[in-house]
Amino acid sequence: MSKTIKFIQGNEVCVEAALYAGLNFFAGYPITPSTEIAELLSSRLPQIGGRFIQMEDEIASICAIIGASLTGSKVMTATSGPGFSLMQEALGYAIMAEIPSVIVNVQRGGPSTGLPTHVSQGDVNQARWGAHGDHAIITLTASNHQDVFAMTVDAFNLAETYRTPVILLFDEVVGHMRERVVIPEKGEHALVERLRTAVKSGVDYHPYLPREDGRLPMSDFGGVHRYNVTGLAHDMWGFPSDNPQVVHGLMRHLIDKIQNNAAEIARTREYYLEDADCILISYGSSARSSLHVVENRRKRGERIGLLELQTLWPFPDHIVRERCRRAQTIVVVEMNMGQVLQQVKLAVDRPERVFLANRMDGVFINPTDIRNILRLIQGKGI
Amino acid sequence: MVFSGSGGQGVITAAIILAEAAVLYEDLIAVQSQSYGPEARGGSTRTDVIIADSQIYFPKVTQPNVLVCLTQEAYNKFYPIIRPGGTLITDSRFVKTELKVDARQIELGMYQLVMDAIGKPIVFNICMLGAVIAITGLVRPESVIRVLETRIHPSFLEMNRKALDIGIKIAQDINTPS
Numbered sequence: 134m135s136k137t138i139k140f141i142q143g144n145e146v147c148v149e150a151a152l153y154a155g156l157n158f159f160a161g162y163p164i165t166p167s168t169e170i171a172e173l174l175s176s177r178l179p180q181i182g183g184r185f186i187q188m189e190d191e192i193a194s195i196c197a198i199i200g201a202s203l204t205g206s207k208v209m210t211a212t213s214g215p216g217f218s219l220m221q222e223a224l225g226y227a228i229m230a231e232i233p234s235v236i237v238n239v240q241r242g243g244p245s246t247g248l249p250t251h252v253s254q255g256d257v258n259q260a261r262w263g264a265h266g267d268h269a270i271i272t273l274t275a276s277n278h279q280d281v282f283a284m285t286v287d288a289f290n291l292a293e294t295y296r297t298p299v300i301l302l303f304d305e306v307v308g309h310m311r312e313r314v315v316i317p318e319k320g321e322h323a324l325v326e327r328l329r330t331a332v333k334s335g336v337d338y339h340p341y342l343p344r345e346d347g348r349l350p351m352s353d354f355g356g357v358h359r360y361n362v363t364g365l366a367h368d369m370w371g372f373p374s375d376n377p378q379v380v381h382g383l384m385r386h387l388i389d390k391i392q393n394n395a396a397e398i399a400r401t402r403e404y405y406l407e408d409a410d411c412i413l414i415s416y417g418s419s420a421r422s423s424l425h426v427v428e429n430r431r432k433r434g435e436r437i438g439l440l441e442l443q444t445l446w447p448f449p450d451h452i453v454r455e456r457c458r459r460a461q462t463i464v465v466v467e468m469n470m471g472q473v474l475q476q477v478k479l480a481v482d483r484p485e486r487v488f489l490a491n492r493m494d495g496v497f498i499n500p501t502d503i504r505n506i507l508r509l510i511q512g513k514g515i
Numbered sequence: 516m517v518f519s520g521s522g523g524q525g526v527i528t529a530a531i532i533l534a535e536a537a538v539l540y541e542d543l544i545a546v547q548s549q550s551y552g553p554e555a556r557g558g559s560t561r562t563d564v565i566i567a568d569s570q571i572y573f574p575k576v577t578q579p580n581v582l583v584c585l586t587q588e589a590y591n592k593f594y595p596i597i598r599p600g601g602t603l604i605t606d607s608r609f610v611k612t613e614l615k616v617d618a619r620q621i622e623l624g625m626y627q628l629v630m631d632a633i634g635k636p637i638v639f640n641i642c643m644l645g646a647v648i649a650i651t652g653l654v655r656p657e658s659v660i661r662v663l664e665t666r667i668h669p670s671f672l673e674m675n676r677k678a679l680d681i682g683i684k685i686a687q688d689i690n691t692p693s
Contacts, residue, residue: 140535140545310548310574311531313538418574425572500573 137316143307144169144211146278146314147237148177150285151209153316154324156235157183158206160197162190162216165249166305167239170211191216195223199232203362205327205353207289211237214256215246217263224298225264226364228387231341231349233292233327235285237301239308240417242495251495252305254417257472260300261446267384269391271398272300272446276307276420278314283322284400284443290325291398295390296349302445304468306418306497327351332358341383342369347390392447399449402441405431406456409438411507413490414453414477415466416442418497423466425500426507442473450480462510463487468498516647517576519561519593520585525640530562532662533644533654537566540658546574559589566653581651582618583643584610602650606643621650621689628681638678645682656683 139149148170151159159178163171171187178185184201188194191212198208212220217238227234240256242248260272271291273284281303288299330350332338334357343349352358361371366383368374391398402420404427406412415423420441427439440456442449457463457477463486465474471489478484490506492498505515518526527549534545549562563576578598583605584590590610597603599617607622625642629635641663648654656679663675 138539140531140538140547306548306574310546311534312546312571312574313544421572421574428572497575499575499577501577 136318139314139316140311141278141314142169142309142311143278143281143303144239144309145173146281147211147285147301147303147308148173149314149316150282151235151289152177152181153282153319153322154286154289155207155326156209156289157181158198158201158208159184159210160186160188160194160201160208161210161212162188162194164191164213164216166241166308167211167213167237169308170237170239191219192223195220195227195234195236198234199223199227199230200354202232202234203351203354205329205351205356207233207293207327209235209237209289211239213239213241213249214243214253214259217256217259221259221263221265225266225268227298228264228268228270229266229364229366230362231296231387232298233289233296234298235288235292235301236298237303240302240304242493248495250305252418252468252497253493253495254302254304254419254468255470255472255493256302257445257467257469260302267388269297269388270300270446271295271297271391271444272302273400273444274302274304274417275443276415276417276424276441278307278312280402280443281307282314282316286322286324287400290323293325293327294348295394296351297391300446302417304417306421310418329353330358334358339369340371341367343386343390347386347393395447395449396451398444398447399452400443401449401452402443403438403456404441405436405438406440407438408436409460410436411438411462411464412457412460413437413439413464413466413503414442414457414473415439416445416473417468419466419468422498422500422503426503429500445473448476448480450476453477453480454482457481457486461486464490464503464507464510466490466498466503468492516564516566516581516583516651517561517579517593517596518564518583518585518643519559519589520583521588522558522560524560524585525637526560526583526585526643527562529640529644529647530564532641532659532666533647534564534566536654536658536662540661541654543568543653544571546571548574559586559592561589561593581647583647585639585643587611604643604646604650621646621686623685623689625682625685628685629678632681633674633677635674638674641675641678642682642685645679645684646686647682649683649686656680 338358365373534547
């Protein structure tokens, strides 16, 4: 069979990839600019025997996918900033109860209802710290459709591997633009399936007792084992506990399972970094504008490169520090007031080398914007 | 290139068809995007298409080589962005070109021809697409037809084919001065 080539929107690519990864349950409340994801899945999921539910709001949407995931489904919901805000409480629940799930946020301008139809990358920190309490989270993003596909499949894989919610943080430009994507054949992109317990019916099953490798085998809720699931701090049975030792162990487990695997989770793309004096760091659609600048300036012999981040959380600080070691200037290109900028400053030595090239007015940052800011940084004026 | 008009005229659909034809049947690289407001109909609509033989990074058009304006409002708003020496295509029924720009200005009576020959305005956009592919030579008519075959109901195919031909013909007529 020849490869399937499609010319579709980024949101549609996300759907193709989710189905490829085995998505069979989606609950959501449509919102611009993520609507196409719900729209397309409302027709695609029933065709394969999956479930699509349009819920009354985003709180119900994320709660529905959490429940469905517990019963053994691969689940996703999709939203934008306002809906993502509503989801934070249950996102924390999914982190605490360790429920594999994928939450797509196609970013638009905020805060509040903000700029419904315009691009932004303002939810980077919300993805990290929107839910209360100490926790770790995985957040992926992409700048082009082939990577939207790969990151979406990876999101499902990481959710299963680490029993955790994974956030796909796309933006309006990538969500709505159309470009070519090659849909991989079955088996071409590895899939991680649900790790189910080998404990038989009638034998005690401990839902929150990690194996030696830190993973927790699951038992489909409503199946052969009875167990408790709660947002409260809990013991290995899933029952509430305020025993300091138990709580300490739980917190360490929740954070270590992700932070200790940060290198495994880190995904980046690197362009011309070997000899770069000036390194742009970007992600999502602004990485496209950045790459445009880098390609043009390379042709003129300038030593400029791009480090594109695909994993935003856990922040790949080891890669950023290492790649930026020799650079004289580091310019973070993003469409917010410097959310990744702060992380880069924390990651690198000599943070005075780090500058921000940004827009946060709803307009997609273009190569001229970046060029002008580069000239200012280099003391050349506009 | 940039296609502009009013919501409902089908300029975005035309852009998608063109870009899809370029990618799927011409082995070219294309990116399509649209300016995007809350309104579903009316207002001025703009869609950007970039067709290239190498990777496209920045997906928006800043200075189009080809600018199509199907309403006066769209013309007034977008004519200044055309690349010097570019091609400006307007429909003579809807747009009165008032200001001189450094571009090849082509005024075509596409809407009137479509109404005379087919009587339905819904294929106006396909007629425009015919003119664009004839003027630019970027994509073969067969490739556009192949996309149309996958996107529209067979009973509407003939009408679209006819509209495409009208567009190609009217553009060829101006390309070969008599």
